[in-house]
Amino acid sequence: MTMVTATAAPVPVPVAQQVPSFPDPGAPGGGAQPKKDEKADKAEKLGGGIVSKMIDSMADTLKCALNIGFPTVKCS
Numbered sequence: 463m464t465m466v467t468a469t470a471a472p473v474p475v476p477v478a479q480q481v482p483s484f485p486d487p488g489a490p491g492g493g494a495q496p497k498k499d500e501k502a503d504k505a506e507k508l509g510g511g512i513v514s515k516m517i518d519s520m521a522d523t524l525k526c527a528l529n530i531g532f533p534t535v536k537c538s
């Protein structure tokens with residue numbers, strides 16, 4: 463019977479990739495930040511305000527409904 467001994471070979475450790483300095487001149491658009499769409503920002507702000515108002519009104523409605531069964535919950 464022949465015994466074979468296993469030896470562990472060192473695993474090569476990958477060299478850390480070089481982090482590019484920004485802005486990258488080779489990137490599309492010269493590495494500049496993309497322009498923000500003003501319409502998208504306006505829609506986001508408007509939509510966020512509407513959603514917040516809806517959540518607040520639903521919370522007020524729930525409080526008033528709870529006030530019927532539990533007088534300790536104040537309806538505003």
